[in-house]
Amino acid sequence: MAPRSKRPRTATPEEEEEEEEQVEERQQGASHLVSFLTGFADHHVDDDLPPLLDHNGDAIDDFSASDEDEEPEEEPDEADVEPDDDGVHTPSRKTGLVGVATPSRSTRGTPKKRKAPGSATPRKTPKRPVNGEETADEGIIRKSTADAYFTLMKASRTSGNSYSLLADPLSARAYEKYIAESSAVRGRISPPEAHRGRFRTWSKELEAGFNLLFYGFGSKRPTLNLFAQEELAKKGHVVVINGTFPGLGVRDIVSEIEDRLGVPQAISVPPSCSTPLERAAHRIYAHFLPPSAISDPSEWPTANAPLYLVIHNIDAPALRSPKSLAILSLLASCPRIHLIASYDHVHTPLIFSSSLSNTPPHHYTPGSWSGTPLSSRGFYWVNHSLTTYAPYDLELSYLRMSAQTLTPSTSGPAGGVSEEGTLQILKSVPHLSARLLKLLFTLQLARLPADSKWHVAYPASASAPPFAVDGNLLKKLAKDKWIAGEGERFEAFLGEYRDHGLVVEAAQARGGEDGEEEGREGRWLWVPLGKAAVERVLESMVGVE
Incomplete structure (x- = not known):
């Protein structure tokens, strides 16, 4: 018996109505699609699924329960609720984007994750004014980094008044009057004789190859002159130089040494000496070499005693130039030429580099002199504080002479x-x-x-x-x-x-x-x-x- 073909089954009115509802669901907009994707786990609840467990393994009975610190749930928007939705879950044979049945709206709440204490996101607190001061409203125009730089670097207004203008000008006669009144007091504070106990120490340092540099408030001329008379004059030649004398230069110092001490002009000098000043300085250097350093003393006469140069105010303008320092450092490098200098300007040590200040004098073995000094130059200073509170009488008199010369x-x-x-x-x-x-x-x-x-x-x-x-x-x-x-x-x-x-x-x-x-x-x-x-x-x- 041949099989009988099945007749197509006609749909019932209920099935046609259900198909129309499914077509309407496919034609819904993007808002329904997003709601479907994000709310599937909330709306689609099946009795066959295992119960949800919390982090302690306990079943969650009430999805709408929340802690006290949880934020309140947002009310559903009326526009999102369909008017035909009666809250009953309708099973559907159509599958959605994720391959599951499309659920309808559910009135059950979304389960909230329990928040641990202190896990809440800290909120930014507005900056409060410091010390109760209110911050000014900067407006729509705010300063940039460049504006702040130029504001900081702008020239500030300074007053043209100075304390020196408040005092009356001091004449030479008034100065001499005040100095005469205070000289007795200054003499009792620190007279030159009070430093005699240090003369022996200074002499030992000179014998060891050091040169002495004195600083301190007050004129150091009387004390250093007394040291030269009582100690240095017994040991060798002494030349005292007043650095503040107007018009004095290193050329005058070299010429005076050659004339007073009779330095022979026949002493040969290195070929590198191009000026008369350099040749004269090298002749003085060679004349005061130790006799043992020269192989034939008869052809190269040397001095019979060392030379002591006492320079008052080595910080004078004529003596602190590079050329003057080069000549003086050459003389100070000779083993038998010693410098005793003083200064009053606080920045004077800056004119001496570390090499000039720390280079010791030259040393020659017997018969090792070749006619050319060693290349190193230096003063080998030992600094001493010499505060005397003595008035600058002679120094100021030289200053007045210089001012009168330049007065137009x-x-x-x-x-x-x-x-x-x-x-x-x-x-x-x-x-x-x-x-x-x-x-x-x-x-x-x-x-x-x-x-x-x-x-x-x-x-x-x-x-x-x-x-x-x-x-x-x-x-x-x-x-x-x-x-x-x-x-x-x-x-x-x-x-x-x-x-x-x-x-x-x-x-x-x-x-x-x-x-x-x-x-x-x-x-x-x-x-x-x-x-x-x-x-x-x-x-x-x-x-x-």
Whole structure:
């Protein structure tokens, strides 16, 4: 019997209604899809599934129960609740995105995870004003890092008043009166004789090869002079140098030693000595070598006693220049030349490098002198405090003499300048400007008369001195030497020097010894420095070519 084919089964009205509901579920929007994916575990509850367990293994009976510290549940939005939802779970044969039946809404709450004590996320607390002060509202414009930098680095206003202006100017007569009244008290505090007990210690340190450097408040001149008279004069030659004397330079010191002690001029010097000052310093060094260091003393005469250089105020401007320190360090490196120096400026030790301060004097074995000193240089200082409270009488008298020499006859910045000021100006001017000043120095020395009265500083005046240089001649030479080809550049260089008082000019010139006419009109330029100061400045400008 042939099988009978099955007739298609017609759907009942209930089944058609159920299919229509499933079609509507497929056509729902994204909000229902998200709710379906995230709320499946909450809504789809089956009696056959095992009960949910908490972290202690106990069954969770009430999903809506929560701890006291849990946040309240959010009320369901009315828009999310379907009006036809009666809260009864309707099984469905259709599968969702995760392959399970689509659940309907459930009124049961979502299980909450128990929170351990202290596990809650800390909330940020607003910054409270310090010390009860309220913070100002910065507005919409706030300062950046650059604004803060420029605010911090802006120039602050300072008062032009100073305590020195409140005191009346002290004249020389008033100073001498006050010093005379206090000299008796100062003499009782620390007289020079009170330091005699230290003379023997200082002498032993000199014999050991050290040099002495004294500091402290008050003039140290009386005490050091007493030490030189009572101790050093018995052992060798003593030369006392007043560093604050105006116009004193290391050239004067070397020349005085050669003249007073009779240093032979026939002593050979190293070929590297290019200037007369260096040759003279090397002759003095060789003359005071130990006799045992020279193989043939008959051909190389040496001094019969050591040399002691007592330098008052080694921090004087003329002695602290690099060239002066180089000459003095060469002399101090000789085994039989000893330095005893003092200073008053608090920053004086900074001019001595560590190598200059700690390098010991040279040592020569018998017959080892070859004619050239060792390359090392140094003072080998031992510092001593020497506070005497003595007045600076002689030092201030030298200072007044120097001020009178530089006092201009006319007011203004062009009245005059010191040698130290000239060196400072040369450090800040361009190379061509320095060449122009060197040219003026050279012409001024060439025109200097033989009479010594013109060898001192000549301040600004209505009439120029005989050694003044014609401005037109200086301009022509500057153009020929490629220093200042244009007139504007030439005037700019001269204007800078005039502002500093380094170059002065006059419209008339005095007559010279060579029969020059008195009262010559023109433009006459000169530097208000003495002959010795101009020569020392020229020595420092060797590299300016």
